[in-house]
Amino acid sequence: MMAKCLDHLRSKDGRWNASLALLTAGMVALLLTILLFLMSEAWPFLISADTGHGGNRLFTNLLQNPGWYPLEGRFGLAPMILASLAVMLGAILIALPLGLINGIYLEFYASAAFARGFRLLLNLLAGIPSVVFGLWGLTRLVPWITQWQPPGASLLAAILVLSLMILPTIALTSASALASVPRELHTGAIALGLRRTSQIIHIMLPAARSGIVAGTILAAARALGETMAVLMVAGNVVQIPATLFEPVRVLTANMALEMAYAVGEHRASLFASGLLLTLVVWGLSWMAYRLGRHQRKFARHD
Amino acid sequence: MFQRLTGLLLAVALCLSAYGVQAADNRLILTGSSTVAPLVLEMAKRYEQQHPQVRIDVQTGGSTRGVNDTRTGLAHIGMASRNLKPTETGLRVHTIAIDGVGIIVHRSNPISSLSNTQIIDIYTGKIRNWKDVGGRDLSITVVNKAEGHSTLELFLNYFALKNSQVRPSIIIGDNEQGIKTVAGNPGAIGYVSIGAAEFSQARGVTIKRLPLEGVAASVAEVQAHRFPLARPLNLLTGKSPSPLARRFIAFAQSEAVADLIADQFFVVPR
Numbered sequence: 208m209m210a211k212c213l214d215h216l217r218s219k220d221g222r223w224n225a226s227l228a229l230l231t232a233g234m235v236a237l238l239l240t241i242l243l244f245l246m247s248e249a250w251p252f253l254i255s256a257d258t259g260h261g262g263n264r265l266f267t268n269l270l271q272n273p274g275w276y277p278l279e280g281r282f283g284l285a286p287m288i289l290a291s292l293a294v295m296l297g298a299i300l301i302a303l304p305l306g307l308i309n310g311i312y313l314e315f316y317a318s319a320a321f322a323r324g325f326r327l328l329l330n331l332l333a334g335i336p337s338v339v340f341g342l343w344g345l346t347r348l349v350p351w352i353t354q355w356q357p358p359g360a361s362l363l364a365a366i367l368v369l370s371l372m373i374l375p376t377i378a379l380t381s382a383s384a385l386a387s388v389p390r391e392l393h394t395g396a397i398a399l400g401l402r403r404t405s406q407i408i409h410i411m412l413p414a415a416r417s418g419i420v421a422g423t424i425l426a427a428a429r430a431l432g433e434t435m436a437v438l439m440v441a442g443n444v445v446q447i448p449a450t451l452f453e454p455v456r457v458l459t460a461n462m463a464l465e466m467a468y469a470v471g472e473h474r475a476s477l478f479a480s481g482l483l484l485t486l487v488v489w490g491l492s493w494m495a496y497r498l499g500r501h502q503r504k505f506a507r508h509d
Numbered sequence: 510m511f512q513r514l515t516g517l518l519l520a521v522a523l524c525l526s527a528y529g530v531q532a533a534d535n536r537l538i539l540t541g542s543s544t545v546a547p548l549v550l551e552m553a554k555r556y557e558q559q560h561p562q563v564r565i566d567v568q569t570g571g572s573t574r575g576v577n578d579t580r581t582g583l584a585h586i587g588m589a590s591r592n593l594k595p596t597e598t599g600l601r602v603h604t605i606a607i608d609g610v611g612i613i614v615h616r617s618n619p620i621s622s623l624s625n626t627q628i629i630d631i632y633t634g635k636i637r638n639w640k641d642v643g644g645r646d647l648s649i650t651v652v653n654k655a656e657g658h659s660t661l662e663l664f665l666n667y668f669a670l671k672n673s674q675v676r677p678s679i680i681i682g683d684n685e686q687g688i689k690t691v692a693g694n695p696g697a698i699g700y701v702s703i704g705a706a707e708f709s710q711a712r713g714v715t716i717k718r719l720p721l722e723g724v725a726a727s728v729a730e731v732q733a734h735r736f737p738l739a740r741p742l743n744l745l746t747g748k749s750p751s752p753l754a755r756r757f758i759a760f761a762q763s764e765a766v767a768d769l770i771a772d773q774f775f776v777v778p779r
Contacts, residue, residue: 276673277656345686350693357696358650358678443655443680454679464682468543468657470569 245482252282252475275445275456277465277473284480286447290362290455291484293448294437295430297366298373303423305370306377310419311407313378314385326379333375341439344368349440356452360442363451368436373426380422384415421498428491431484434459458484534753540568541575541588544659545742548606549588551769552761563753576600579745585754587745590659600745605761606775609703609739610660610667611726613688615695616715620644623719629668631698634676639696652690652699653677660684664700667738684774692716702774703731703739731776742775 214221269288273281309329313322344364353359392414396406412419442454443464456464458480466477539549546569553565568584575587576597593602612628614620623631623642630636631649640646653675654661665672679697681687684705691697692715703726706718718726722737730736744758760766770777 274673275656279671279673281673345689346693349690353650353694353696357648357694359694360679360690438682439686442678443682444677445680456680464655464680465657468659470543473657 242485245478245485248478249475249482252472252479255472255475272447275461277469277476280472282472282476283445284458284476286445287456287458287461287480288483289447290441291431291457291459293362293455294365294369294441294457295427297362298369298430299423299427301366301370302374302377302426306374306423306426307381307419309374309378310381310385311412313382315403315407315411326382329375329379333379335372337372337433337436338439340368340372341436344436344440352452358442358454360440360454361452362441362448362455365437365441365455365457366451368440369430369433372433372436373430376426376429377422380425381415381419384418384422385411387418388414417498421495424491424495424498428488428495431491432459432488434463438463534751535563537563537565537586537753537757538568538584539565539575539586539588539744540570540578540584541745542572542590542742543569544590544608544662545575545588545605545744548742548769548773548775549744549761551772552605552766553757555766555769556757556760565757575745579747582747585746585751586758589743589745591740592743593745599748601748601750603744603746603758603762604741604778605744605758605766606742606770606773607731607734607739607778608659608663608742608775609726609728609731609736610663610700611703611706611736611738612698612700612719612721613691613706613716614698614719615691616717617695618644618717620719622723625668625722629670632668632670632675632677647696650678650694650697651676652679652681652687652697654687654700655680655682658682660700660702663738663740688714688716700738703736704728704771704774704776708774728776732779739776741778 269283269285272283272285274283275281275287309325313325317325344367345360348367349359349364351359352361352364388411392410393406396410401410437457438460441457441460443456443460444454445456445461446453448455462477462481465473469477537553539546539553546567550567553567557563557565567588572589572591575584575589576593577587578584579587579600580597587600590608593600612623618639620639620642627636627642631642632651632653634651636642636649638646638648653672654664656672661672664670665675679690681690681699684701687699687701688706688709691699692709703718706716706726707728710716710718720726724730724736726736726738731739744761746754746758750758767777
């Protein structure tokens with residue numbers, strides 16, 4: 208057994224295999240270390256008892272919403288969790304239809320030359336650093352909203368900037384989901400004499416659905432994790448917004464704003480929100496992976 | 510090859526023994542204010558570069574810790590972003606920089622000054638429109654700093670406010686974001702480090718600094734110790750500091766670190 212193993216290691220392929228496995232194991236260990244680090248840093252906050260009421264501080268804070276004044280010992284995280292979700296959903300609501308339209312146009316209508324150029328542009332947009340979007344939002348978009356509904360820095364500004372950031376991702380992933388639909392389905396639809404709109408709406412889109420949803424979920428994870436751009440345009444007031452024009456603070460912005468200065472329980476509470484965010488993003492990625500696998504199976508099936 | 514290796518080992522051994530002998534006077538521990546710490550950290554890096562045998566350890570924990578650690582001898586040098594209280598005796602104060610915070614509004618705002626009461630009323634939400642302080646009919650956008658920033662602490666202390674009393678419309682992180690936010694909003698009021706505001710204004714950014722208690726918010730006034738919303742950034746030592754501590758403080762007060770002070774938007778004392 209041992210000899211066989213060593214023999215295997217001596218072959219070129221075996222060595223290659225072993226080193227790849229080692230590197231992968233290293234990466235996994237690194238990721239787990241990060242998660243463990245987050246947990247150990249967040250631990251004091253997660254277990255701390257609320258002195259006034261008894262019971263767990265995290266849950267009482269979530270339920271009663273005492274406001275976010277860490278220096279006065281008040282850690283109401285709920286408005287920021289809601290804000291993160293609201294910003295993400297708003298951005299998806301805008302970017303999904305637009306991205307889907309772009310994807311459909313790329314796949315079915317655009318001339319080859321135009322499609323190439325457009326794809327290049329989308330890739331470029333997807334690669335722009337978020338702080339650039341943030342700077343644009345802060346110096347152009349926010350003043351523009353201010354003229355109409357002060358203070359300008361608001362939930363709406365955050366949603367608009369984020370939707371712009373995730374639009375290319377959704378457009379590119381939905382285009383490739385449409386492209387990976389088996390050719391036979393498309394030719395079959397043509398043979399049935401369906402109009403092009405019917406082909407797309409009734410045959411191609413349902414067939415590409417899981418791929419499109421997977422791409423959208425990945426975009427949602429990015430929206431949830433985005434920090435700089437949102438921090439610069441959202442206004443960062445901790446509150447549950449009543450309208451689109453009120454400022455909000457998302458979890459990531461909260462960490463970026465306060466981490467450098469936080470000590471003790473305040474610091475632990477920031478790590479706790481980081482842990483929460485990491486888990487949600489991992490959950491979303493896992494969903495995207497499941498759906499993507501479904502799409503590949505579907506594609507192979509025919 | 511072998512010779513080279515022996516040489517290397519010898520050199521390492523020499524270094525180690527030298528370190529062992531001099532360790533007592535080669536280590537400097539500074540503790541205290543988290544406002545002073547980032548600045549001192551940069552100064553320490555530069556000092557270590559010039560004196561490779563010296564190790565400087567900078568820890569934060571608030572001005573009061575800086576005072577206590579210096580008095581008990583836990584730290585060679587303390588850092589404090591305030592003047593000493595009458596009870597805190599037996600220490601020597603070495604000012605290395607001044608932190609001045611100025612109120613800024615949009616350049617198009619016709620208001621030329623606000624009283625302290627007006628500023629408090631604006632920040633606590635009692636006054637919500639510029640017309641109530643003699644300006645245009647325009648709602649006020651209150652720009653506040655995120656919790657934990659030294660500028661916020663200084664501002665709240667000066668106006669005797671608690672952060673939960675402030676009714677902000679926008680919360681910002683650093684000076685640059687604050688300046689851009691006010692420059693993009695004709696109804697905004699905010700406060701930033703005076704150094705940063707003067708720098709941006711000189712480059713045409715559409716903001717305006719308001720005087721406080723009749724004193725113009727300028728680097729020159731801060732330097733002259735006339736501007737009220739300012740505080741010294743101090744290093745503290747006992748009555749007879751060690752030679753290394755003395756050398757480091759002389760370095761921190763020299764021209765060699767003026768650029769580091771300006772980089773953090775603090776003011777070099779005169």
